[in-house]
Amino acid sequence: MTEYVGIKVNGHAMSIPGDVSVMQALKEQAIDIPSVCYHPALGAIETCDTCIVEVNGEFVRSCSTMIQDGDVIDAVSPDVKQAQEIAMNRILYNHELYCTVCDYNNGRCEVHNTVKQMKIEHQSEPFTPKPHEIDNSNPFYRYDPDQCILCGRCVEACQDVQVTETLSIDWSLKRPRVIWDKHSTINESSCVSCGHCSTVCPCNAMMEKGMEGEAGFLTGIKKPTLRPMIELTKNVETGYSSILAISDVEAAMRESRIKKTKTVCTYCGVGCSFDVWTKDRKILKVEPQMEAPANGISTCIKGKFGWDFVNSEERLTKPLIREGDSFREAEWEEALALIEGKFREAKDTYGPDSMAFISSSKCTNEESYLMQKLARGVIGTNNVDNCSRYCQTPATVGLFRTVGYGGDSGSITDIEQAELVIVVGSNTSESHPVLATRVKRSHKLKGQKLIVSDLRKHEMADRADLFIQPRAGTDLVWLSAVTKYIVEQGWADESFLSNRVNGLDDYVKSLEKYTMEYAEQVTGLPKEMMIQVAEAVHEADTTSVLWAMGVTQHSGGSDTSTAISNLLLITGNYGKPGAGSYPLRGHNNVQGASDFGSMPDRFPGYEKVADDAVRAKYEKGWGVKIPADPGLNNHEMVSGIHAGDVKVMYLKGEDMGLVDSNLNYVHEAFEKLDFFVVQDIFLSKTAQYADVVLPAAPSFEKEGTFTNTERRIQRLYQVFEPLGDSKPDWQIIMEVANRLGAGWTYNHPSEIMAEAASLMPLYAGVTYDRLSGYNSLQWPVASDGTDSPLLFLDEFPFPDGKARLFPVEWTKPLEYEEEYDLHVNNGRLLEHFHEGNMTYKSKGITSKTPSVFLEVSPELAAERGLEDGTVVRLTSPHGSVKVPCLVTDRVKGKEVYLPMNDSDEGAINYLTSSHADKDTDTPAYKEISAKMEILKTKGDSPLPRINSRNGDPQPQIGVQVEKKWARPDYIFPGDLVKKGVGQRG
Amino acid sequence: MAKAITTIHRLEINEEEQRRRDLEEIETLLVEHKDTLKEFLHMLGEINKKGGLEMGASLFSEGDRVLDVLVKAIDKPEAASILKNGLLMLGTLGKLNVSEMGPLVNKLNSVISVATKISRVESSAVQLVKGNTMSKSWLVAAAGASLAGMAYMARKSDR
Secondary structure, three states: OOOEEEEOOOOOEEEEEEOEEEHHHHHHHOOOOOOOEEOOOOOOOOOOOOOOEEEEEEEEOOOOOOOOOOOOOEOOOOHHHHHHHHHHHHHHHHHOOOOOOOOOOOOHHHHHHHHHOOOOOOOOOOOOOOOOOEOOOOEEEEEEEHHHHOOOOHHHHHHHOOOOOOEHHHHHOOOOEEEEEEEEEEHHHOOOOOOOHHHHOOOOEEEHHHHHHOOOOOOOOHHHHHHHHHHHHHOOOOOOOHHHHHHHHHHHHHHHOOEEEEEEEEOOOOOOOEEEEEEEEEEEEEOOOOOOOOOOOOHHHHHHHHHHHHOOOOOOOOEEEEEEEEEEOOOOOHHHHHHHHHHHHHHHHHHHHHHEEEEOOOOOHHHHHHHHHHHHHHHHOOOOHHHHOOOHHHHHHHHHHHOOOOOOOHHHHHHHOOOOOEOOOOOOOHHEEEEEEEHHHHHHOOEEEEEEEEEOOHHHHHHHOOEEOOOOOOHHHHHHHHHHHHHOOOOOOOHHHHHHEEEHHHHHHHHHOOOOHHHHHHHOOOOHHHHHHHHHHHOOEEEEEEEEEHHHHHOHHHHHHHHHHHHHOOOOOOOOOOEEEEOOOOOOOOHHHHOOEOOOOOHHHHHHHOHHHHHHHHHHHHHOOOOOOOOOOOHHHHHHHHHHHHHHHEEEOOOHHHHOOOOHHHHHEEEEHHHHEEEEEOOOOOHHHHOOEEOOOOOOOOEEEEOOOEEEEEEEEEOOOOOOOOOOHHHHHHHHHHHHHOOOOOHHHHHHHHHHHHHHHHHHOOHHHHHHHOOOOEEEOOOOOOOOOOOOOOOOOOOOOOOOOOOOOOOOOOOOOOOOOEEEEOOOOOOOOOOOHHHHHHHHHHHHHOOOOOEOHHHHHHHHHHOOEEEEEEEEEEEEEEEEHHHHEOOOEEEEEEEOOOOOOOOOOOOOOEEEEEOOOOEEEEEEEOEEEEEEEEOOOOOOOOOHHHHOOOOOOOOOHHHHHHHOOOOOOHHHHOOOOOOOO | OOOOOOOOOOOOOHHHHHHHHHHEEEEEEEEHHHHHHHHHHHHHHHHOOOOOOHHHHHHHOOHHHHHHHHHHOOOOOOHHHHHHHHHHHHHHHHOOOOOOOOHHHHHHHHHHHHEEEHHHHHHHHHHHHHOOOOHHHHHHHHOOOOOOOHHHHHHHHHO
């Protein structure tokens, strides 16, 4: 309960909540005080001094001074104004003011706005250039030291929000500047190009290159002409008010030519949302917003800078029809007529179950809904699936078994506030970068404890308080041993268990074999380490467990996910803020694709196809008959094609020909199809096997919704018209359906959502109105629009409201012949998204990571004579890949790591098998072993010097403003005013 | 049943068909904006009569060079001063209340006409002092002093 305090502001007494800074208190009273360095996402930085006021007769920085009872605040006296002006003049000494010809003159420049606010007409000391060059080395943004006001926002963001810890200010220089690592150029530093610095920069010092020369009416002027214009402007200035008025006019004019559209990122499951600034078809920049619910001002390299693919020349703009050994472009009429003919033929000749439909974890919710409606309602088959089967279905099953909902139990803010975070089988800082920043920040600044279990020593492992490396595929064993230990120590949450959980006795009995000794033997972990984990969970009031493919992509992936949930139930870590289970969804819409029934046995909302009452509801809603038997999942579809049962496939927005396991087997299946329709934005590997390729529109070119890993439903707005003859997927599916007599009449995706919401209780209250702008809803959403940021507060969605402990057994991972002596771990990379269909279209991203590489340990390198650039062939029983090596201690012994970013000879799934999780058919991608052969001893390192992994980050807390204050040329403006000195000195 | 293929044969629209499509598109635009176009063409016709179109075309085609020359030409201290003083003067004028100054302006006008007459008479006096231009200056200065004096007197009496 916040206490109120009595204060006096400019002579007026008032009572306000006491836990705010002086600045916040003044702003809430609508008292205008300047501030430049302060940013709500960064807190008080204390570098600019413009927010100085008097509190109880003392000059203080209002941003960092907390209100206390009885404070007397003066924000308007001449002395206060003088102190503020001294501070602002120091800023102008560091920043050349040429607003009208500046690319950042868009109404948001803090320098411009504060000069205006303070009514400063002239600066007391002229700007003098600094002895530092502009750094243009990074492909995405540039730093201009002459414009840098040394506010430190970028440093604060890099050190304590993104926590890559690259930036700092060198306060020891005569003219300080921002530096990367230890004075590297930007491009040769540890900078991961996340974009935080350019987002928070209050002026044009740190700016996105997309804006340069594009944003203003006069900003594209060549330098030889620009310099005299700037000089003339400065010489003519009678006062800044006149100059700023002109630039304000120019800024207002820009609104007509720069479009700002809100969208949701199409890459990973974090679900960042932001504004995209565009001019005609040019993307100027991505501008995150404080109000974005999942990410605030944060982005990663892909979300901030990875949009070149939208305008790539390789985009499909016309339907393609196979003719002999090539495609020819065709008009839509011809392509759709062909599809209609072939679909009718297959359905009439072989029956509806001879057809299979693959929806997409990248496309919108509405598009997933329509794809499964086409399959079920028009064709009459339940053969529908999507790529979440390749990754997240085991986690969903594990959660359905235990807590009744297959989604994250809370929000990213819960992960942020957890006392303990355990990360199992997730390379979070590369796979879910923005989500990882919350963990890194809490760990760095707020005492959050971090435990990581992984084969590989990635960034999260490096930062962890405890890093455990169990043998591959043995997580269930140590998790169960830890749970058993907790129970035996009497640390189980008895009250939670007795009130809210069923099945305790059977479950405890099932734990008998998971002794520490057994676990030690199976996992290779010392029992002391496992006891440490148990103790950490016991000591923390709230524990959140994050997991990903290292858990799910195993033969026992569902059971391991279940074991995680069991541990959380035993310790009462559900239904309270900061606690819970967080399987981190991979794609932007993995959650949504499953939510909307792109599964062979479930309707939208996870209701079962075999349930007569549910089926009747959909039959009535759609006016059709729907088959009762579950259909084939994507794995079974491939087998079905080989068996001759599946003849026709319609696939959208997925590169199954690269991301399914055992690629040779999958490609052979594609070749056997009678008719194959692929709908995509590029001619993907999968599309190369198609008979008809339909050109689809990416997220920028349509409306719709995505559901992120937090179960958060967000709207995306259309930025561009579809390129060429491409169309949004929902329109294409509707046209196909209507060719087959469906009679659908959707005019806008909002109508599709309205229909879906009327049928699925999970989304009952979801409407486009409720999702307008940056509003979002986390399911379940009741019909009155009440949503559920935190699940299980009162009960679990089982008939008696109680969760269920679910006994599980360890499944031994696949074993291979001795010759396959290397374990091939695999997964994502920060810069590229999966195989890189979209990200390789970015020159900047490709320059940083031009190709795939195989991480090999120093021990293996020494043993086999490998070095950076050695090209090797890895061969498993299912196929082989050819890839260059990178020697690194991120892997150890005979563990190697092959990331996914290749669609050619280095594609990981040439090695993987069809072996899968026993409960869900999720391929056991992590259970591969291979043998190695050297093809070429010497070669260039696959990771160029400019990759951020070669950098040298310099961790510190914030901008270290104390170093600025300690400089001999610094005097606090308040002290100068007291001395009666009116200027810097 | 098909192997992976990557070759795409683009749909080629022959020149005639493309031209037909382009013309159709332009025709639609023209019809839709008929009234606006008529006004615009009328305006262009008037500008063209005055040679404005030719001048504008040259200005745009040599725009970079023109801007470069212009900016460099005015990036001189005296040009900056002229602009600055001009802006200051505008600012000052903007602060004057001209309606209050009405009587003063009238008096100034009559003083100027007197000074002019003096100036004409004194031309012969100047001639008497052998065309010494300094005398003319003295006269102007005297006239100016008279003006100032009279202006002062006028203000005093108006209060």
